[in-house]
Amino acid sequence: MKKVALVALNSSFSHTNLALRYIREKLKVQNIKDLEIVFIEKTINESWLSLLDALIKEEADVYTFSCYIWNRELVETLSLNTKKILPQTKIVWGGPDVSAQADILLAENPQVDAIICGEGDSVSVDLILSYLFPEMTKYQPNSYDPESRLYPDTEEITWKFPYTDNELQTLNERILYYEGSRGCAYKCTYCLSGSTYRTRFKDIDEVLAELKHIMSFNPRQLKFIDRTFNSDPDRAYLIWQFLIEQTKELETRTNFHFEIGAELLTDKQLDLLATAPTGLFQFEIGAQTTNPEVLKLIKRPFKADKYKKVVSQLRSFENIHIHLDLIAGLPGESLESQIKSANFLLDLEPNMLQLGFLKVLPATPIKYECDHRGVIYQQFPPYEVLQSDGISAQELMYLRKVEQVLNTYYNSGQYYYLINFLIAMLEKPFSIFLELTNYIDKQYGRRKISQTERYQLLANFVKKEFKQQVNSNNLKLLTSELSQFGKQFLDKPDLFETVAIDLLKVDYFKQGMKSFPNWFNNFQNSKDKELKQRQKAIQKSLKEANHRQRMRFEIFSFS
Template sequence: MEVRMKTLLVAVNSSYVHTNPAVRSLSAINSVPFAEFNINQDSHNILRSILSYRAEIVAFSCYIWNIEHVLRLAEDLKKARPGIIVIMGGPEASFHAKEILESRHGYVDYVVCGEAEESLRELLGEIGRGDVIQTPGVLYQENGKCTGDQSYRIVNNMNLLPGPFAAEDEYDENKLYYYESSRGCPFACAYCMSGSLGGTVREKSLDRVKHELMAFARKEAKLVKFTDRTFNANRTRAKEIIRFAVEETGDTCFHFEVALDLMDEEMVSLLRSAPAGKIQLEAGVQTTNPHTLEAVMRRMDLDKLKRNAEAIREQGNIHLHLDLIAGLPYEGLDSFRNSFNEIYGLYPDKLQLGFLKLLPGTTLRREAKKYGIVYRSYAPYEVIQTNDISAEELLLLKGVEGILNRYYNTGRARKALDYLTKNQLIEPFELYERFYTFCEQEGYASRPLSVKNQFIVLIEYAKKYLPESSLGEFFAVLRKDYDRTKTKGQVPEELSKFV
């Protein structure tokens, strides 16, 4: 006889605005509640809230950004309620199942490996009946030894998964929502966890996708991010979804992760015709070094990528986000400088300077020694140095990232920065490298600055390093940026004469 044990699903998100689609899906399938927290909350308050549910089973969703928090919570939970059963799942638990069970001193009872929609339901049934655990993709400890099955399980029929708000969760206009119309990726990029699964792409039917997008539209959701790894790998399907989103979903904005070089003229034309603010695109360029692209098994037509990016930016109706990764094989500082300058020159709305993470299960993690990649042993497993780039150079890029985020990606000084680079007064990378070095020397780099003080620091930098002949025009453009921020108080003296 099966005894239904009181179960709670727990997500610890990276910030307050994020939502966790995994616990929502599992909640709807298993008819059990879920609770969401974030890593910035006090752990005592999280523990108090979890204990208040008086659950007999607590299942955590584990990722690189929350694994340390979750492991500590599991320990606290077990010490507070020794009889409670703790289950862990998600990508970070899936690839470290044995290590988690063996190193956590009995604080974790089961690890579900892979996609858990089928596995968790079966596991909860076996626990409730007191059966021997035989669910595929579940590892556990018995008599001090790991046993069970550590294979990475996947859900083959995506149409069986519950849709948005199936867990009867209330829509929160202050939250960011995620949606998956497919799982897996047809490509095998060496740094990506999805690429390690051998191209196992599974898609929801178009009718199902359209029906579920309308669930967001009816809630008047502000922004929905597709989690599909390469949304436009299936070009025909991608165009149909975008066309539907544009025509039928009201004011809801959708964010897609795409390969720009896979877009044909029809797709570009469709995107250019979308209402302003309706579509956001994110494209991982990662590098423009062909030797690096080959090493990480990434196929990319860079010329076509640039043409499509320029065509999309030219129209001005779509937010375009481009990514670079520092620390890849064969990418030294000079090579990265070239990649940065080349992609910055496309002037995306946001340019993300990321750093290589040696994710569990990825090809690059297995081949780390081949490229001399030294990385942190703890999540998020970020690169420290490689054969091609030193630790000091990567730390310099960390500083460049901070300046890029503070001034370019916020849009605060965009016109002034564009003035410098578009008029070829300075190359993009040199601009940010010099500006970071200046901020580091003056003590500005590592402390928070008000918006007004950010402008003052940029003015100080300009007075010290820009040609005197260009200062007047630069300050005139910077004044326009300053006015757009609507900063209160007295205007900095250097900008005050420009209106």
């Protein structure tokens, strides 16, 4: 009996690996009785020794690793030590982070027997079987060079349905991934998908049948990994229409995530999307930047007016989670330009605004541009930019702090009412997060802040920092002026504070918090006799109605 181990090292427990499941299913259809396929799916958060233990106890003849920027260094460590312990075993790598620099990595890693270049669904199977059963393998012509240890992909690729029914049952609380197309219609210079020459689509009937099968298991979330899902508008419409109909018919809970191009959405699609059940769809709509010169440099199409119109319309439906993206550190972009882009996107009130940082991936066109411009970036995964020709190293470090603040206080949704109130106060809403970052840095430094402390932090920020600036109409960072909404609080700082703290109280209660912290102007401490009389009257009426639940009374400045 021969054994192959397919090894996935995901970035978190909620994720699942699609690539190795394709290989597993293609190996299965070979119907080889003397072949045992072991699927090992772990996370990078586990200790490397426990991972090594899981690998070597299998004593597999071939170990195939799926390599990405988040796990490549760990894969190197595990491969090296597995080979030392099991010297007769074969080590195979594949995946986007090794394909582009296979010759270099092979020279640096003699423990690796072969690297699959490109997609590799079929050629991985050929290579594995050639190691295990050389007499049974039908080689694809000129596909493998044993001297270089490179194994390139083939032109015609078909990908099989990756999940077993048992997996669909056991993984339904995790994120499942699905692929309806490969390649991308765009040529963004920072992206590996931009180097493909065409987009290939899986048969639409097959896609719909597979989606229906997945939905019958009612998973929590399915993410399409298609690079621009709606590059074919008619196809996208059919799939969205199908998912809406199936969800209404089956009453499933599944959320579907898509990466889309805003400029490609048609009026017909928008009319359809308006009818989608709330929570069914999640759209990631990456602007990356709004700077025309930078957009031209990275070869990314972007029409600001169209983008704004479409995103605003999608937000008005109130049924689709909208996730907008920015990339910091793009060549030619300054800090001021970066913040201008952030203000543009935040004005659209997305459910999530992701501030990411440029990763200068090997073999992407942007790498050569960055090298030409003297951009400094990590020479190892994840290849993240450290200093660009437009943003200094210190400014990028500052933006990383801003990213953490943005994720904690905006993207989490835990402080929704207060944060959106503060955002509405300003013409340049991103200044909130710049100000808050400065305040946290000054008051707390690098230490971890507990959830309870974060409410106190926000209350202090409102009372001591923001209130003073509202009163003087002088926000220090980037001179963000008050909006029309914000101007009504000029010379009314106490009213501003009252409303802001009351909104923070709403956020506090929505998170299930029960204590009365110091910043909390709660009803129990009120000395207002009229309010106390009203409380007694309400309690009396509830008692007469035999209402036995415990009640809590709070005062709010709004209704």
